[in-house]
Amino acid sequence: MNYADNHSYMTGNWRQFMEYLDQIEQRAFWDVCPTSDIRVQALADVPDAGICLAEEFGAEAQDIIADTIQNSGLLLSVGNVYYPVGGTAVKTLENRARISGYALSDLEKGKLARILNDCLEVTKGQALLRMHEGKIRAVHGGDKSDYVILPMPEVYEAAALYLKENFSEVVFAGGYWDHWLTEGAWEVRDDRLVDTYRELLLRYGQMADRELTALIRVHTSDVGFSGANITTMLLVGEHKLPIILGELKLPHKDNASIELFSHNMSLVYARYQEEVEGLGRLFDIQIDYPLNVMSGVMKKADIGLNLRVQTVERFKAVHGSGQCNGYDLYCGICEAVFLAESSGATRRVLINLEEQVSKCLKYRFSDFDVPGVVNF
Numbered sequence: 412m413n414y415a416d417n418h419s420y421m422t423g424n425w426r427q428f429m430e431y432l433d434q435i436e437q438r439a440f441w442d443v444c445p446t447s448d449i450r451v452q453a454l455a456d457v458p459d460a461g462i463c464l465a466e467e468f469g470a471e472a473q474d475i476i477a478d479t480i481q482n483s484g485l486l487l488s489v490g491n492v493y494y495p496v497g498g499t500a501v502k503t504l505e506n507r508a509r510i511s512g513y514a515l516s517d518l519e520k521g522k523l524a525r526i527l528n529d530c531l532e533v534t535k536g537q538a539l540l541r542m543h544e545g546k547i548r549a550v551h552g553g554d555k556s557d558y559v560i561l562p563m564p565e566v567y568e569a570a571a572l573y574l575k576e577n578f579s580e581v582v583f584a585g586g587y588w589d590h591w592l593t594e595g596a597w598e599v600r601d602d603r604l605v606d607t608y609r610e611l612l613l614r615y616g617q618m619a620d621r622e623l624t625a626l627i628r629v630h631t632s633d634v635g636f637s638g639a640n641i642t643t644m645l646l647v648g649e650h651k652l653p654i655i656l657g658e659l660k661l662p663h664k665d666n667a668s669i670e671l672f673s674h675n676m677s678l679v680y681a682r683y684q685e686e687v688e689g690l691g692r693l694f695d696i697q698i699d700y701p702l703n704v705m706s707g708v709m710k711k712a713d714i715g716l717n718l719r720v721q722t723v724e725r726f727k728a729v730h731g732s733g734q735c736n737g738y739d740l741y742c743g744i745c746e747a748v749f750l751a752e753s754s755g756a757t758r759r760v761l762i763n764l765e766e767q768v769s770k771c772l773k774y775r776f777s778d779f780d781v782p783g784v785v786n787f
Contacts, residue, residue, distance in 0.1 A: 414475045414545035416482045416498040419589040419758075425571070428586030428595060432564045435588070439543030441560060443553050444489050446507060446538040451527045452486045453520035454479055457493070460486060464493060468545055475545040484520040487547050489540075497546035499590045499634040506635075507531065507538055507550045541633050548590055549634035559667040561639050563631060567595050569669055570629045570641075573676040574599065584626065587758050592637050594630040594758060598646065601625070603680070607687045608645055615694045615738075620648045627679060630762055631663075638662040639672045642765060643683050653748050654741075655769045656686035689772070696737030700780055702727060705740060706787055707779030712767040714747060719787055722747040737776055744771050 413420070413435075422428050454460055454476065464472040475495050479485070485496040487504075496504070505511055508530035515523060537553025539560075551558035567586075574581045580600035587594040604625040612619050624646045631639040639661040645654040659675045659682060661667055698704050702723050709719045726743035751764055 414471065415478050416546075416590060418544075419587065421585065421587050423583070423585045425583040425586070428583075429564060429567065431586075431588060432567065432593065435543060436562065436564060439541070442489075442540045442542065443537050444540065446534040446536055446553075447532050448489055449507075449531050449538055449550070450488045451496070451504065451524040451531070452488065453524050454484050454486050454495070456521055456524075457486055460493065464495070471545065479546065485524060487540075487550070494540075494542065494547045495545065497544075497548045497590055499636070500541075500547045500549050503549045503551060503635050507552065508534060543633075544590070551635065556665055558635070559663050559665070560633075561631065561661075561663060561667060561669060561672065563593050563633070565669045566631050566639050566672055567593075567629065569673045570595065570627075570676055571597075573673065573679070574627060577680065578604070589758070591634060591759055592630055592632040592762070594628060594762070596626060596628040599625040599627060604683060605645075607684055608690075611687055611691050614691070622648050622651075624651075625683065626653070635663070636759065637762065639667070639675075641675055641679060643679065643686060644765075645687075650749070652742075652746060653765075654690070654745050655748065655765050656690075657682060657769060658766065690738060690741070693737035693741055696776055698735050698737060698740055698776055698780055700732075700782055701730070701735045701740050701743075702732050702785045703781055703783065704776050704779040705744060706785050708771045708774050708776065709744060709747070709767075710787070711774055712770045714764065714767050716787060718747050718751060718764075721750050723785065723787075725750065740776065741771065744768055 420431055422431070460476055464476065468475055479495040482498045483496040483501050487494045487496050504527060505515060508527050510526065510530050539551040539553045539558055540547055541549040541551070574597050578599050578601040582598045584596040584598045605623050608623065609619040626644045626646050628642045629640070630637050641659040643656045645656065646652070647654060659678060661672055661675055705723050705726060706719055709722065722744065725746055730739060730743065745768055747768060748761060748764055752761055756764070
């Protein structure tokens with residue numbers, strides 16, 4: 412069992428990826444109970460926790476307990492059944508109890524458990540519990556307006572089916588799984604996609620790199636980290652530098668379904684064309700002080716200081732600090748993803764960063780195009 416909170420799995424093989432997701436689902440379950448029936452305890456306050464868990468998890472019970480002590484330090488019980496609480500479940504527990512704040516993470520575990528119990532006891536409605544790999548991984552609301560289950564194997568089967576049937580030269584670029592999220596990506600060399608970008612550059616007197624692919628990435632989560640979202644981007648050159656185009660989001664709530672996800676996949680081609688054309692508008696934006704614009708736009712998008720400095724310095728080394736157009740500037744901002752990945756950023760960090768970078772397209776570059784020393 413992959414019970415450790417920091418466990419992750421990566422593969423470049425499609426069959427292995429799907430087999431892994433199927434195995435996770437076979438060992439997992441969802442359960443619904445009244446929220447007021449849930450009780451939380453500090454694991455240290457339940458001395459016989461090993462006995463409580465041994466019957467269900469056997470020889471691995473003590474290992475699961477040890478990992479839980481190092482992370483959440485909590486047990487969740489419904490009736491007389493005890494479950495270790497995975498790190499991913501803590502935030503969802505707080506949300507279900509309708510409490511929040513940075514101070515909660517600093518509380519002694521017993522005090523945190525008492526606060527959660529007081530709030531859960533007066534919370535109406537049902538709770539939807541996600542259990543896999545020996546721990547409770549999420550506590551969602553039990554109503555469709557709170558959370559809708561979208562089985563991961565079905566999400567990725569739907570994505571692969573659409574890409575296979577609608578594009579040529581589709582290559583599975585890799586799959587990733589951890590307790591927070593799952594991600595699958597495909598490189599698409601179909602001329603209908605990459606030629607749109609090549610033609611755009613030609614209109615502005617530029618040549619596209621010979622190494623060019625479109626990337627379609629799907630990421631989702633059972634623990635509330637992500638919806639069933641589709642990201643499109645271009646990978647340019649030998650080092651596959653990314654140009655983030657956009658995202659189609661499907662939150663796990665309301666009318667979410669595999670059918671609706673498949674519908675979103677069917678929109679990928681049209682959205683991709685629109686997003687590439689949108690890059691063309693950036694060529695018409697003249698920027699006099701690109702380093703100031705880059706720093707200001709990235710700061711507004713909440714991209715961290717160290718990464719802002721690295722990205723601006725990289726752009727300065729390649730392009731200098733003189734005039735440029737909006738397209739060159741945005742490509743420079745996108746290199747923040749490459750820099751973060753090269754420094755070992757986690758998939759969660761990179762997914763958040765890609766969304767932050769795509770936000771930069773919505774800001775008016777002229778608002779930051781001012782002279783002076785770069786203000787990070």
